[in-house]
Amino acid sequence: MQTRMVAAVAVLMPAIAFAQPGTVRLACGPANRMFATLSQGSIASDTANGFDLGTVPAFTGKACTSDQPFFISANLPEGTYRVTVTLGGPQASVTTVRAESRRLMLEKIPIPAGGAETRMFDVNIRYPEIADGVPGHVVKRKPREFDNLDWDHRLTLEFNGERPSLRSVTIEPVTEPVVYLAGDSTVVDQDTEPWAAWGQMLPRFFMPGVVIANHAESGETIKSFVGEQRFAKIFSVIRPGDYLFLQFNHNDQKPGAVSLEDYNRLLREYVAKARAAGATPVLVTAMNRRTFDDAGKITNSLGGYPDAVRAAAAETRTALIDLNAMSKTLFEAMGPEVSRKAFMHYAANTFPNQTAAIDDDTHFNSYGAYELARCVVHGIRAAKLPLVKFLAADVPDFDPAKPDPQATFSLPMTPIRIKTDVTKVPQT
Structure with a gap:
């Protein structure tokens, strides 16, 4: 905190x-x-x-x-x-x-x-x-x-x-137009280093004229986003000309969380609600976890949920950003070892009060979040969304098969203000 x-x-x-x-x-x-x-x-x-x-x-x-x-x-x-x-x-x-x-x-x-x-x-x-x-x-x-x-x-x-x-x-x-983000800990504005997510990196890639409003929160499913009044908040302020990006999956697939039937229903319901409000819905498939097989290929740990998003996008004629597919390409291009440096993998005592190592293959540090944000920007271009005209001119298009070198990436760290182990910040 x-x-x-x-x-x-x-x-x-x-x-x-x-x-x-x-x-x-x-x-x-x-x-x-x-x-x-x-x-x-x-x-x-x-x-x-x-x-x-x-x-x-x-x-x-x-x-x-x-x-x-x-x-x-x-x-x-x-x-x-x-x-x-x-x-x-x-x-x-x-x-x-x-x-x-x-x-x-x-x-x-x-x-x-x-x-x-x-x-x-x-x-x-x-x-x-x-x-x-x-x-x-x-x-x-x-x-x-x-x-x-x-x-x-x-x-x-x-x-x-x-x-x-x-x-x-x-x-x-x-x-001006607002891009509302709804999602989980892989999208949220992470407030404590070294955690990061793609939603908080996204503003860097836009010029003035459109603004990113990241309403994602750790631990959310599409169903809990309804129950905690987070969609109610967005729909109290969303206006014609705005956008609603939806990315859920990592928590929805957990046992007893959100069935595929409910997931499909809620995706379509909030696509329809966005359109009724005059906004443009955009469906985003969740990025893969860092799950490599012996051949160095990413395996699917997200069940049928990414395919459900693809099907919903096709059925409702909604723009799709296939971050799931792009992240597979990205992580495989990095390889098993370099990709560790994009996720929350840190030896004990890397940070104050951190007494144990953390090996988290779901959540990202700034490098991983930045690369995923570049994938989302590439997806905006591929989908030919009108948002393209607001993209910053100083960043060229991105090829997920050619990630930025981790060795040359750096961002200054925000001061850590919590007095406890940063790796224990709850994400679910």
Whole structure:
């Protein structure tokens, strides 16, 4: 869990008050009539915007810089926002920006000493409350979700990397198509390193103009997504022109969970509901587990559920992203040994408080999640979805048979804030 802390600073300046709703403009350094000025005393609270999670960077000229990650939070209404950041500082820097629970927005932006570069990305903020006129109607969150940055009433931005540096940030409400993700722990915004899933990597591959709203949660089946009011939440905010991506299987197939009959029925029901709302449904087959046979080929450990998704897509004429097939190609291209480095395989004592090894062939680290997100983007292209026009131009199409080399992949790690073994974070 990520617990908010109050930073201890030598001199406390007034925190920056926020206007709700509206635009938030924050800048480092001397006062600017167009921006609220961030200082070491600008600490986020329920009534103020500023630095969060116990982090305060240094101030040099008109830049906030640090040799450690730092966080900025703004109190905002539920909705979609265009975030404009001007990065750079007096020293050379390479800055990665994440939002909320480790959603990857900007990847390793290099800025020379004294330089500045402005980038934009779009973020969706969600509340647990369901605005459908039913008093007290909320998403039935699991205990681990109550301190999750995805569900609070703030937008939190993480600035990380090699001397991360920021000059200013502007946050403005926008109206645009939303891509809602419904799924399980292989899709969710994993909030604790080294866990990761493809849904939280997906925003990195899109330009402003469309936004990813990842409602997936660990341990979910398509049936529990109904019972916990997660579909109710999505359908309280989904609008014509939006998208609904559905990927369930890993938990549905477990004994006594969801029969194939119920799975088929619910897939078709929510495809129909999306269309009735004017949204475009997209069915995604679940990726394979890391189950190799003696010949180095991936075996099917997911039963008849991937085929059920394929059949539902064909029958209902719904766009299909066959991540199951692509992941088989991807993992076989990696091979049994390299693929271990895409999953949660870590020796004991790799992380603080981790006393035992973890060997998990279902869940992914950042490398595995990133490669699967690239497969999903390839699937969007193959399906010729209108979303193609919003794909980032700096990333070419992806061939699952030619994965990015694991040895050259890196993303800066979000600080681990839980005080227990990270490998014990519940996923089911």
